[in-house]
Amino acid sequence: MEVLKTDxxxxxxxxxxxxxxxxxxxxxxxxxAEGDTLMVHAATAIARVDGAPA
Amino acid sequence: MKFVDEFRDxxxxxxxxxxxxxxxxxxxxxxxxxxxxxxTHSIYKYAIDDLLPENVELVHGPGCPVCVIPMGRVxxxxxxxxxxGVIFTCFGDMLRVPGSDGSFLDAKAQxxxxxxxxxxxxxxxxxxxxxxxxxxxxxxxxxTTAPSTALTLMRAKAEGVENFSVMCNHVTIVPPxxxxxxxxxxxxxxxxxxxHVCTVVGARPFEFIPADYGKPLVVSGFEPxxxxxxVHMILTQLAEDxxxxxxxxxxxVPYEGNLKALEVLGRVFELRPHFEWRGLGFISQSAxxxxxxxxxFDAEERFSVPGVRVADPKACQCGEVLKGVIKPWECKVxxxxxxxxxxxxxxxxxxxxxxxxxxxxxxxxxEREAV
Numbered sequence: 001m002e003v004l005k006t007d008x009x010x011x012x013x014x015x016x017x018x019x020x021x022x023x024x025x026x027x028x029x030x031x032x033a034e035g036d037t038l039m040v041h042a043a044t045a046i047a048r049v050d051g052a053p054a
Numbered sequence: 055m056k057f058v059d060e061f062r063d064x065x066x067x068x069x070x071x072x073x074x075x076x077x078x079x080x081x082x083x084x085x086x087x088x089x090x091x092x093x094t095h096s097i098y099k100y101a102i103d104d105l106l107p108e109n110v111e112l113v114h115g116p117g118c119p120v121c122v123i124p125m126g127r128v129x130x131x132x133x134x135x136x137x138x139g140v141i142f143t144c145f146g147d148m149l150r151v152p153g154s155d156g157s158f159l160d161a162k163a164q165x166x167x168x169x170x171x172x173x174x175x176x177x178x179x180x181x182x183x184x185x186x187x188x189x190x191x192x193x194x195x196x197x198t199t200a201p202s203t204a205l206t207l208m209r210a211k212a213e214g215v216e217n218f219s220v221m222c223n224h225v226t227i228v229p230p231x232x233x234x235x236x237x238x239x240x241x242x243x244x245x246x247x248x249x250h251v252c253t254v255v256g257a258r259p260f261e262f263i264p265a266d267y268g269k270p271l272v273v274s275g276f277e278p279x280x281x282x283x284x285v286h287m288i289l290t291q292l293a294e295d296x297x298x299x300x301x302x303x304x305x306x307v308p309y310e311g312n313l314k315a316l317e318v319l320g321r322v323f324e325l326r327p328h329f330e331w332r333g334l335g336f337i338s339q340s341a342x343x344x345x346x347x348x349x350x351f352d353a354e355e356r357f358s359v360p361g362v363r364v365a366d367p368k369a370c371q372c373g374e375v376l377k378g379v380i381k382p383w384e385c386k387v388x389x390x391x392x393x394x395x396x397x398x399x400x401x402x403x404x405x406x407x408x409x410x411x412x413x414x415x416x417x418x419x420x421e422r423e424a425v
Contacts, residue, residue: 018058023172024175026175026202026205028205028314028318029201029205029312029314029315029318030312030314037056037057039250039253039306041195041198041199041201041202041250042145042172042173042174042195042199042202042203043172043173043174043175043176043202044173044175044201044202044205046198046201046250046253046254046312046315047253047306047307047308047312049057049305049306050305050306
């Protein structure tokens, strides 16, 4: 999901999926900034997708 | 979408399939297990197995969280849901999983207050909005989902929410893999590693597979090109007589995992001495319970739970499917008595279940389309 806005005080971010659906996501486990792509499970970001080549 | 479209490129997929075909040894049969139910879903959604040579067989592993929940735990959950004043919450997939006397949906139809949530955080919000009720979250999932439950419990504790608790069914992936590798039923050549679990735990916990069992494992992403590249990497290791853990999913998985998530898991959970897995029986240290610091939030401590073990229906062969011993279409009730609309076994419920993936994408027999 793409980060649209972060609320660092509450450890939350507003994110959008590939269809544009918005969801509030816990970001306590990752360093997230606006425009980042996050791997989200059960409304919790568990990784930031960084595009390193395989 | 970035990180998605480029991994669904059909031309690149065909080229990769060609490289796989050129690299396999004629006359040799390769049996690879995709550990994660998410991979099973991708393989059939994108017909990835149709791109593989006939002598490369994909076997489906135990990595579908809904599929491995035994009937007794569903019965225990329903017993909790029927208690006075309880709002019982769970993920949508769990609602249709049959217990010995019906599913959560059946219990809801009979009057229990059972509600679907998308996350444990939703359940916590529900608890805060209903302070006069007890809200229980039925937590399932591997190490991928457990951090979400852990963070929610930490929030509940920090905010002093006393009417929220968790019935914990979180499981860990390494012990069942070791059980499968020790099983005489199954001969495997390599593993497509669970990319999402590795996001949290990293690749290191899987090093025992090459070290102790001499099999390669490639941590894999979930798009079609990810899976094809992982198959190619496993077959290359076999051709070069190497046995290693490799990471195909580098855009998401750091080799050491997510250290913050591991710290949170260690704070909130501890290992259960043993836990029952559907089809695999009791496996030592294969599941999580709430640690002493979070015992006040443990629904099994706060409420009376029957804790009765229930045998699977005789007709259901989910156990053999989960161990990769049979294919879904070999089960006697697949697609007839057991369908996604009226499932008998767990593997037919979740989209990540092998039976549901076969059924939904029309795999009713052994036939495969030619490459």
